[in-house]
Amino acid sequence: MFGIVRPCTHRLGERFKTEWMAHLCGLCLALRGDHGQFARIVTNYDGLLVSVLTEAQSGPDPRARRTAGPCPLRGMRTAAVAKGEGARLAAAVSLVLASAKVRDHVADRDGLLARAPIAAAARKVARGWDRAGARTGASLGFDTAVLVDAVDRQGGIEALAGIGTSVLVVTEPTETATAAAFAHTAVLAGRPGNAAPLAEAGRYFGRLAHLLDAVEDQRADAAAGAWNPLTATGTSLTEARRLCDDALRGIRPALREVEFVDAGLVHRLLVHELRTSVDRAFGTTACGHTGGHAAVNSGGGFGPAPQGYDAPGAGNPYGGGNPYAPGTPYAPGGPGTPPPMGPGGPGGGGGGGLPPQRPRRGLLAGCAVAVGLFCTCQICCTEHEGPWSRQKRDPWCDGCDCCDGCDCCDSCGDGCCCCPCDGC
Numbered sequence: 001m002f003g004i005v006r007p008c009t010h011r012l013g014e015r016f017k018t019e020w021m022a023h024l025c026g027l028c029l030a031l032r033g034d035h036g037q038f039a040r041i042v043t044n045y046d047g048l049l050v051s052v053l054t055e056a057q058s059g060p061d062p063r064a065r066r067t068a069g070p071c072p073l074r075g076m077r078t079a080a081v082a083k084g085e086g087a088r089l090a091a092a093v094s095l096v097l098a099s100a101k102v103r104d105h106v107a108d109r110d111g112l113l114a115r116a117p118i119a120a121a122a123r124k125v126a127r128g129w130d131r132a133g134a135r136t137g138a139s140l141g142f143d144t145a146v147l148v149d150a151v152d153r154q155g156g157i158e159a160l161a162g163i164g165t166s167v168l169v170v171t172e173p174t175e176t177a178t179a180a181a182f183a184h185t186a187v188l189a190g191r192p193g194n195a196a197p198l199a200e201a202g203r204y205f206g207r208l209a210h211l212l213d214a215v216e217d218q219r220a221d222a223a224a225g226a227w228n229p230l231t232a233t234g235t236s237l238t239e240a241r242r243l244c245d246d247a248l249r250g251i252r253p254a255l256r257e258v259e260f261v262d263a264g265l266v267h268r269l270l271v272h273e274l275r276t277s278v279d280r281a282f283g284t285t286a287c288g289h290t291g292g293h294a295a296v297n298s299g300g301g302f303g304p305a306p307q308g309y310d311a312p313g314a315g316n317p318y319g320g321g322n323p324y325a326p327g328t329p330y331a332p333g334g335p336g337t338p339p340p341m342g343p344g345g346p347g348g349g350g351g352g353g354l355p356p357q358r359p360r361r362g363l364l365a366g367c368a369v370a371v372g373l374f375c376t377c378q379i380c381c382t383e384h385e386g387p388w389s390r391q392k393r394d395p396w397c398d399g400c401d402c403c404d405g406c407d408c409c410d411s412c413g414d415g416c417c418c419c420p421c422d423g424c
């Protein structure tokens with residue numbers, strides 16, 4: 001299971017945890033219902049956002065839920081899960097996303113995919129997922145050709161990108177595809193006026209997804225000699241963080257222009273949890289209601305928090321002071337600025353003295369480990385390695401208490417409390 005929005009279920013609270021799991025399970029079962037048991041392997045956290053957005057615009061409807069049977073991921077309990085057009089569109093998008101990820105692994109010759117027969121089989125599976133996604137999308141009035149075209153254009157753009165190329169040129173296909181998927185939820189919900197602001201939010205989300213994936217993979221890509229957009233374009237981590245923060249700031253006004261019936265879970269995921277995803281990728285975390293507000297290492301791929309990430313300012317809803325302001329250690333040219341790309345820099349050939357990292361698992365090996373984690377409930381109940389990244393992951397049912405006893409957003413019906421929220 002992949003995606004950048006991976007919320008702690010304790011931080012979501014009971015209401016949003018129930019809703020989030022309903023959409024996650026609904027996506028998984030929609031994949032099985034339309035495309036067979038094997039298709040459930042492409043279930044991902046980001047795909048379910050399409051289902052969440054559709055329901056948030058159309059409003060809760062008892063007919064949009066059904067009772068699903070026992071599942072190991074739910075401790076063998078039944079549950080009410082999402083069904084309908086939103087879940088099916090999420091399934092179509094997830095299939096195309098998974099197809100793109102398989103093609104990327106084949107191109108990078110990851111693990112077993114370096115062997116020609118296995119790579120050929122993986123490409124065949126990817127083509128099948130493209131066709132399956134297209135069939136489901138067509139039944140919902142959504143042309144997945146825009147997603148497939150983005151995947152096809154990505155390779156050509158990456159081939160032409162070099163030092164000095166804006167990394168946003170590389171992220172454009174992902175932004176375009178995500179914007180189309182977000183916008184179509186307005187059509188399914190019968191609110192065509194929402195399409196434009198949702199497309200804007202989708203573009204920013206696609207940018208974040210691409211950049212955070214690049215940040216998390218940069219060291220592993222350098223070790224494997226694989227292509228990475230940050231390394232290839234000479235984009236520093238400082239600049240990548242700035243672009244991520246800009247995208248975070250762009251999503252909120254876009255969502256304010258959308259007419260929602262119930263925006264609670266959308267706001268929780270696309271505002272608060274996205275900020276957490278950025279902090280996790282860059283190795284920093286901050287909780288807006290705790291006393292110290294100090295950035296701490298989250299166990300991400302870049303070690304301790306940079307010196308410029310000190311206590312958050314009162315006006316910064318994204319946690320942490322402004323690390324790029326003139327005179328701060330992390331300002332361009334300052335002592336906290338990361339070394340340049342190339343030998344000795346992050347992602348460069350020399351490695352810059354970075355500590356050794358265990359190699360990522362290939363696609364098939366990671367899938368096998370993921371199935372084992374799911375079936376034994378380790379993913380829910382114990383600390384475990386990420387199936388592909390091999391980084392330590394907290395269990396879904398971790399005893400997270402970062403928001404316990406805090407009801408600062410109850411008045412706005414949002415249920416969120418981990419950062420200042422204007423409008424609450």
